[in-house]
Amino acid sequence: MARVNENYAKLPGSYLFAEIARRTSAYAEAHPEAKLIKMGIGDVTRPLVPAVVEAMHAAVDDLATSERFHGYGPEQGYDFLREAIAQHDFRARGVEIAVDEIFVSDGAKSDCGNIGDILALDNVVAVCDPVYPVYVDSNAMSGRAGDYDAENERWTDIVYMPTTAENGFCPEFPAEKADVIYLCSPNNPTGTVLNREQLSAWVDYANENGSIIMFDAAYERFIVEEGVPHSIFEIPGARTCAIEFRSFSKTAGFTGARCGYTVVPKELERDGQSLNAMWNRRQTTKFNGASYVIQRGAAAIYTPEGARQIEETLEYYRNNARVIKEGLEAAGFEVYGAVNSPYVWCKTPEGVGSWEFFTKLLEEANVITTPGAGFGPHGEGYVRLTAFGDADATVEAVERIRAM
Amino acid sequence: MARVNENYAKLPGSYLFAEIARRTSAYAEAHPEAKLIKMGIGDVTRPLVPAVVEAMHAAVDDLATSERFHGYGPEQGYDFLREAIAQHDFRARGVEIAVDEIFVSDGAKSDCGNIGDILALDNVVAVCDPVYPVYVDSNAMSGRAGDYDAENERWTDIVYMPTTAENGFCPEFPAEKADVIYLCSPNNPTGTVLNREQLSAWVDYANENGSIIMFDAAYERFIVEEGVPHSIFEIPGARTCAIEFRSFSKTAGFTGARCGYTVVPKELERDGQSLNAMWNRRQTTKFNGASYVIQRGAAAIYTPEGARQIEETLEYYRNNARVIKEGLEAAGFEVYGAVNSPYVWCKTPEGVGSWEFFTKLLEEANVITTPGAGFGPHGEGYVRLTAFGDADATVEAVERIRAM
Structure with missing residues (x-):
C-alpha cells in the first residue's frame, strides 16, 4: 500500500488571501457603488518594457525557424543570461560571482521551495516573524517543522525570530x-532592509555556527539608499555560508x-559536500531549464x-511607495519600509488589531490591504500596503485614508 | 552545523550523454572529413508551428500593455489551457477529466521529479529496466532507493522490472x-507500447495492492495504432490508482x-488523504505557474x-521512424518500437555489446546513437535511435548503416 507524506496533513489552511477576497467581495456586494482600490497583493501591474517585449518576440521567431530553433537548453540557464547576470548584478557592484554559480529558473518561489531538497531533514530552521510563508510551508512539508501548534500559530520545531519596530526589524x-536561516532584504512583508553591519553580523554568526543563510533578495532593485547591501555576497565571509535568491518578477514585471x-x-560546503554541485545535480535531475x-x-x-526602461517602471512604483509613506505619515500613522521597497508596513492605531484595521480601511476608505497577522504572530498590529498599483489610484487611496 | 541530504553523495555520475559526446568528438577530431549524423539525443528539431508562434507573439503583446497584462497566474495553470486539455486530450477520447484534476507546469521532467514530494519516504518503488533515469534518480535523492550497488548497477531498495523482447516489453x-510503479508508454527508451490488456492488468494489480502507478505519457501523440491506450484513464479503475504525466515537448516541439x-x-486517496489536494498544495507552495x-x-x-499543423510535424517524425525501422530491418537487424513512437530500439548483432555497437555505427556509418546499457542493465544488447532529425539526414543515415 502506497503511503503519503504525512507532513502535508499537518499544514494549516493557507487562508490569508482567500479570507481577504471573501471579506472584500462581501463588502463589494453590499456596496456596489464603492470603488475599491487594491493594495493588498504583491503583484506588479505595469507592462513589460519595450526592450523585453522585443527580445521575447525575437526569441519566439527563433523557435519558428529550423536554423535558430532551440530545443532543450542547459538546465542551469543559457550563458547569454548567466553572463549578463554575473556582469551587471554582481561584477558592476564589485562582487565576483562565477557563471557556474548562477542557476536560472522559472522563479524564486520554485527555488526557495526546492532548495530544501539538498539539505538533511534534521536541520533546525529559523525564520523571521512576520515572514513570507513559503519558507515555513516548504520546510513543514519535508518534515523539518515538527507539528503545528494552532493555538500559538507556530510550528513546534521552527525557530521564530521576532522582527518588529522594537528591534529595528533586524532579528536577534x-x-x-x-x-538554516532565512533572511529577506528588502523584506517581505515589512519593507525594511538589513544594513551592512546587521548583515555582516549574521554572516559571522553563520560561519561560527556552520549555519546556512538563505538570502532572499527578490526586491533588491528597490534599494535606493547608499550603503544598503544589494547582495549578501557583498559581505566578506558570505561565500562560505550563504545562498541567494533573485527574481525578475519585481525587477522587470x-x-x-x-x-x-x-x-x-x-566555497559553500557542509559534510564535505559542495552545495553548488548538489544544487546542480538537483536541477539537472528535476528541472529542464527556464x-x-x-x-x-x-x-x-x-x-x-532595457536597463533604462525597467528603471522607469521601478521609479513609478518607488514613487507610489513614497506617496503612500508620506500620506500615511501626514495622517499620523507610524510607517516602516517603503524607502528601499515596494512594501509599506503601517502600524495600526493603538489597540486596533490588524484584521480590525483591515476592515476599517476597507469600509471607510475602500482600500484593500493585507493584515500583518497573516504573515505571522508578530505581524499583528500592522497592515501591509503595496506600491504596485496605478499611480492615480495610489494617490486617491492615500487621500481617502487621510480623510478617514 | 547545517547538514546536507546524505543521499546525494550516493548518486553515481550521470555519464551517459557526456561519454557519448566524448567518444563522438574524439572520433570527429581524428576524422574531420566525417559527416556525423546525430540520432542519439531525444530532442526535437522542427520549428514551432505557425499557430503556436502566432499565439506566443499575441501573448507577448498582451504583457506589453497595461490593459491585457498578466501577472501571477493560477499555479495550476490558466483555465483556457486546462479546459482545452480536458476537452481535446481526454473528452474527445471518451475520458472525463475535470479541469481541477489538471495541473499545468513547466514540463513533465519537473513533475516526474517533484511528485515524490507528496509520498512517504518508505514506499517501495518499482521501475522498468531499461528506464528514463529521472524516475530512479529523483527517488534516490529523497532516500527511497537505498544504496547504490555499483557492481550490479542497481540501487538496493529499488525494484527493477526487466522489460525486454523476451517479455514483449511488458514488465511482469x-x-x-x-x-509506487513507474510505467511509460509509448516507452522511452524502447519505443514500445502497453496495450489495453497489459495496462488493465497493471491497473488491477495497483488497485489490489494499493499501489500508485506513475504513468508517463509524454510520447502519447506518436500513437497511430488503433486500440493502444493514449491515457491510463481509458482503463477502468485507473482513477483510484494512477497519476499521468503529459508533455508538450514532443507533441508540439x-x-x-x-x-x-x-x-x-x-478519487486517488491513500492514508485518507486526497493526492489531488496534496499535489495542489505542493504546487501552490513551491511553484508559481507556467x-x-x-x-x-x-x-x-x-x-x-494548430492541431493540423502539429500533426504535420508529428507525421514528419513518424516518417523518419518508419524509414529507420524499415531500413534497419532490411539490413537484417531486429528492431522494436518506432511504430507508435519516435524511438527505435535496435538489437545489436549476436555477441556485440551496446557500447561496442555504438562505436561500430559511429566509425563505420558516422551515425551517433545511444547505447541501451546507458538506460539500465537490461538495455544491454540494444541501441536507441531517434526519429527527431532531418528527414534527408535520416534517409542517409539508414543507407550508410545498410552499406556497413
Whole structure:
C-alpha cells in the first residue's frame, strides 16, 4: 500500500488571501457603488518594457525557424543570461560571482521551495516573524517543522525570530542554534532592509555556527539608499555560508512571464559536500531549464536600453511607495519600509488589531490591504500596503485614508 | 552545523550523454572529413508551428500593455489551457477529466521529479529496466532507493522490472509488493507500447495492492495504432490508482519553450488523504505557474489550425521512424518500437555489446546513437535511435548503416 507524506496533513489552511477576497467581495456586494482600490497583493501591474517585449518576440521567431530553433537548453540557464547576470548584478557592484554559480529558473518561489531538497531533514530552521510563508510551508512539508501548534500559530520545531519596530526589524540571534536561516532584504512583508553591519553580523554568526543563510533578495532593485547591501555576497565571509535568491518578477514585471535565479557559491560546503554541485545535480535531475523565450526577455534588461526602461517602471512604483509613506505619515500613522521597497508596513492605531484595521480601511476608505497577522504572530498590529498599483489610484487611496 | 541530504553523495555520475559526446568528438577530431549524423539525443528539431508562434507573439503583446497584462497566474495553470486539455486530450477520447484534476507546469521532467514530494519516504518503488533515469534518480535523492550497488548497477531498495523482447516489453508483476510503479508508454527508451490488456492488468494489480502507478505519457501523440491506450484513464479503475504525466515537448516541439501537465484524479486517496489536494498544495507552495506566454502557445495546438499543423510535424517524425525501422530491418537487424513512437530500439548483432555497437555505427556509418546499457542493465544488447532529425539526414543515415 502506497503511503503519503504525512507532513502535508499537518499544514494549516493557507487562508490569508482567500479570507481577504471573501471579506472584500462581501463588502463589494453590499456596496456596489464603492470603488475599491487594491493594495493588498504583491503583484506588479505595469507592462513589460519595450526592450523585453522585443527580445521575447525575437526569441519566439527563433523557435519558428529550423536554423535558430532551440530545443532543450542547459538546465542551469543559457550563458547569454548567466553572463549578463554575473556582469551587471554582481561584477558592476564589485562582487565576483562565477557563471557556474548562477542557476536560472522559472522563479524564486520554485527555488526557495526546492532548495530544501539538498539539505538533511534534521536541520533546525529559523525564520523571521512576520515572514513570507513559503519558507515555513516548504520546510513543514519535508518534515523539518515538527507539528503545528494552532493555538500559538507556530510550528513546534521552527525557530521564530521576532522582527518588529522594537528591534529595528533586524532579528536577534536565536537562543537555540539555527542551522538554516532565512533572511529577506528588502523584506517581505515589512519593507525594511538589513544594513551592512546587521548583515555582516549574521554572516559571522553563520560561519561560527556552520549555519546556512538563505538570502532572499527578490526586491533588491528597490534599494535606493547608499550603503544598503544589494547582495549578501557583498559581505566578506558570505561565500562560505550563504545562498541567494533573485527574481525578475519585481525587477522587470516577470510575475506572469516567470524567471529568477539562485546563486550557490563554490566555497559553500557542509559534510564535505559542495552545495553548488548538489544544487546542480538537483536541477539537472528535476528541472529542464527556464523557457528560452523568457530567458531572452530577461537578458534584455541588461542592455543599456532595457536597463533604462525597467528603471522607469521601478521609479513609478518607488514613487507610489513614497506617496503612500508620506500620506500615511501626514495622517499620523507610524510607517516602516517603503524607502528601499515596494512594501509599506503601517502600524495600526493603538489597540486596533490588524484584521480590525483591515476592515476599517476597507469600509471607510475602500482600500484593500493585507493584515500583518497573516504573515505571522508578530505581524499583528500592522497592515501591509503595496506600491504596485496605478499611480492615480495610489494617490486617491492615500487621500481617502487621510480623510478617514 | 547545517547538514546536507546524505543521499546525494550516493548518486553515481550521470555519464551517459557526456561519454557519448566524448567518444563522438574524439572520433570527429581524428576524422574531420566525417559527416556525423546525430540520432542519439531525444530532442526535437522542427520549428514551432505557425499557430503556436502566432499565439506566443499575441501573448507577448498582451504583457506589453497595461490593459491585457498578466501577472501571477493560477499555479495550476490558466483555465483556457486546462479546459482545452480536458476537452481535446481526454473528452474527445471518451475520458472525463475535470479541469481541477489538471495541473499545468513547466514540463513533465519537473513533475516526474517533484511528485515524490507528496509520498512517504518508505514506499517501495518499482521501475522498468531499461528506464528514463529521472524516475530512479529523483527517488534516490529523497532516500527511497537505498544504496547504490555499483557492481550490479542497481540501487538496493529499488525494484527493477526487466522489460525486454523476451517479455514483449511488458514488465511482469514484481515478486515483492511495489507501492509506487513507474510505467511509460509509448516507452522511452524502447519505443514500445502497453496495450489495453497489459495496462488493465497493471491497473488491477495497483488497485489490489494499493499501489500508485506513475504513468508517463509524454510520447502519447506518436500513437497511430488503433486500440493502444493514449491515457491510463481509458482503463477502468485507473482513477483510484494512477497519476499521468503529459508533455508538450514532443507533441508540439516545446523542449525549449517548456510546458507540460499532470493529471491527479480526485478519487486517488491513500492514508485518507486526497493526492489531488496534496499535489495542489505542493504546487501552490513551491511553484508559481507556467509562463503565460508559453501557456498561450500550448493552447494554440488545440485550435483546428494548430492541431493540423502539429500533426504535420508529428507525421514528419513518424516518417523518419518508419524509414529507420524499415531500413534497419532490411539490413537484417531486429528492431522494436518506432511504430507508435519516435524511438527505435535496435538489437545489436549476436555477441556485440551496446557500447561496442555504438562505436561500430559511429566509425563505420558516422551515425551517433545511444547505447541501451546507458538506460539500465537490461538495455544491454540494444541501441536507441531517434526519429527527431532531418528527414534527408535520416534517409542517409539508414543507407550508410545498410552499406556497413
